Amino acid sequence: MAFNILIVDDSKTIRSVIKKTLEIAEIPVGELYEAENGQAGLAVLQENWIDIVFADINMPVMTGIEMIEKMNADNLLEKTPVIIVSTEGSQTRVEELIKKGVRAFIRKPISPETLRNVVNEVMGDYDEGGN
Amino acid sequence: MKEETKDIVYKVCCDVFEHLAFMFGEVLDEDDITSVADTFIKASMSFKGEQQSGIVAIVVPEELSVNLAYEILGLEKSEQIDPDGPEDAVKEVLNTICGRLLPAIFGDSPIFDLTPPETTVISYQEWEELVQGHAYISLEIENNPVLITTSL
Numbered sequence: 001m002a003f004n005i006l007i008v009d010d011s012k013t014i015r016s017v018i019k020k021t022l023e024i025a026e027i028p029v030g031e032l033y034e035a036e037n038g039q040a041g042l043a044v045l046q047e048n049w050i051d052i053v054f055a056d057i058n059m060p061v062m063t064g065i066e067m068i069e070k071m072n073a074d075n076l077l078e079k080t081p082v083i084i085v086s087t088e089g090s091q092t093r094v095e096e097l098i099k100k101g102v103r104a105f106i107r108k109p110i111s112p113e114t115l116r117n118v119v120n121e122v123m124g125d126y127d128e129g130g131n
Numbered sequence: 132m133k134e135e136t137k138d139i140v141y142k143v144c145c146d147v148f149e150h151l152a153f154m155f156g157e158v159l160d161e162d163d164i165t166s167v168a169d170t171f172i173k174a175s176m177s178f179k180g181e182q183q184s185g186i187v188a189i190v191v192p193e194e195l196s197v198n199l200a201y202e203i204l205g206l207e208k209s210e211q212i213d214p215d216g217p218e219d220a221v222k223e224v225l226n227t228i229c230g231r232l233l234p235a236i237f238g239d240s241p242i243f244d245l246t247p248p249e250t251t252v253i254s255y256q257e258w259e260e261l262v263q264g265h266a267y268i269s270l271e272i273e274n275n276p277v278l279i280t281t282s283l
Contacts, residue, residue, distance in 0.1 A: 010224075013219035016204055058226070058245045087230020093241040108227055109151045122139060 002030035003120060003123065004050040005126075008041035008067065009085070010059040018054055019109065025112035027119050028073065038067030044076050053082045068100050081122050085110055136283050137268055139235050143220040144279055147227045148272055152202035152220075152275060153263035156277070159269040160186070164276045166263050168192035171258045172218055174225040180241045185282035187229045189221065190261060195275040198223050228279070236283060 005022070007015045015034050022029055033048060035041035039062040041055065055064040064084060071077040081103040088094065094105050103122045106114055132140070145156040145227075155180055175188035191199070198215035203220050206212060213219075225248045233243050258278075267278035 003258050011219050011223055012213060013200065013203060013216055014223055020205055058247055087227045088232050089239060090242045091236035093242045096242075108223075108230070109147075 002028040003119075004031045004033070004049055005029055006033045006035065006044050006048075006050045006053045006070075008035045008038060008053060008055040008064065010036050013113055014056070014085075014108075020038060021110050021115050022110050025116040025119070027104065027116060038062030038064055038070070041067050042070055042077075045071065045080065050080055052122065053080060054085050055082055055083060057086045057093075065097070065100070066067070068097070072101055083118060083122060113127060132266075132281065132283065134150065136236065136281070140232065140268060140279055140281060141156065141270065143231045143235055144228055144270055144277070146152055147224060147231060148270075148277075151224060151227055152199050154199070154202060154272050156270040156272045158269040161262075163268070164269050164278075166192055166233075166255070166276050168194060168256065168258075170251055170253055171253050171255075171283070172196045172221045172222040173253050173261075174221045174248045174250045176225055176229055177277070178229060180233075180237070181241040182241065183243075183283070187225065187232065187281045188279070189225045189228065190258060190267070190278040191221050191224075192275045193217065193252070195272060195277070198273065200225060218250045222250060222281045234283065 007018050009015050033044045035044050037059045043052045057064040068082055083104045084097055084102050085106045085108060104118045106118055141158055147208060148154045148156050171190050173190045175186055177186045178184060178188045200216035200220040202214050229245060261278060267280040270277045
């Protein structure tokens with residue numbers, strides 16, 4: 001099974017790094033979409049079937065947290081797994097994000113091993129959820 | 132900057148360059164800060180928490196920013212990089228430094244809101260003024276001086 005993936009990050013470099021890390025981690029990717037902020041990410045989510053969202057927190061226009069709140073308010077998007085990829089160092093904020101429904105948190109710099117483990121964990125849960 | 136803060140900044144910065152770009156840093160004494168570069172990329176961002184707020188900034192010679200982009204992206208030198216790649220790379224280094232510096236200093240409980248990093252290109256003369264202003268500490272990365280400052 002190949003996953004349709006959306007990467008939401010204002011840095012084109014980091015989007016490229018995540019794409020490359022997905023390749024190295026041998027994660028099967030179907031369609032790969034990119035967005036430079038939460039608002040652009042929501043537009044992609046409304047037009048396409050996405051299996052996993054990788055999102056940064058700190059972005060202009062709409063942050064990753066605001067995007068997740070909008071997704072939670074949308075019946076069609078609330079169950080789409082979101083994995084935060086960020087430099088965030090506050091455990092309090094990570095716990096808040098988990099409460100908001102974020103499925104996993106990867107602290108940058110990102111390694112292929114971590115990415116593979118997190119995707120396996122999240123998509124295992126996702127399949128069991130019947131989505 | 133307090134001495135103990137300096138030590139934390141040095142350690143965090145060396146770790147970030149090493150893990151993000153496989154580049155190794157050494158502390159550079161103020162008297163030894165020199166550069167032959169004409170232009171530099173200065174990136175800065177601010178943080179705001181309940182108790183503390185401030186800025187973190189980094190200044191990197193342009194040539195090193197290009198190397199950073201290649202290393203972060205894992206590209207060969209024969210490959211083309213996006214024109215924004217070098218500035219993006221410096222922003223990401225700063226973002227990662229800031230993300231690691233705040234919990235290293237304040238612990239992992241406080242929440243900080245961060246602004247996205249912004250960059251400007253500065254001349255040698257502007258760079259020299261920063262060095263002479265003594266607000267920055269410096270690391271040597273691949274024979275290049277990297278200036279770092281924080282208002283902490």
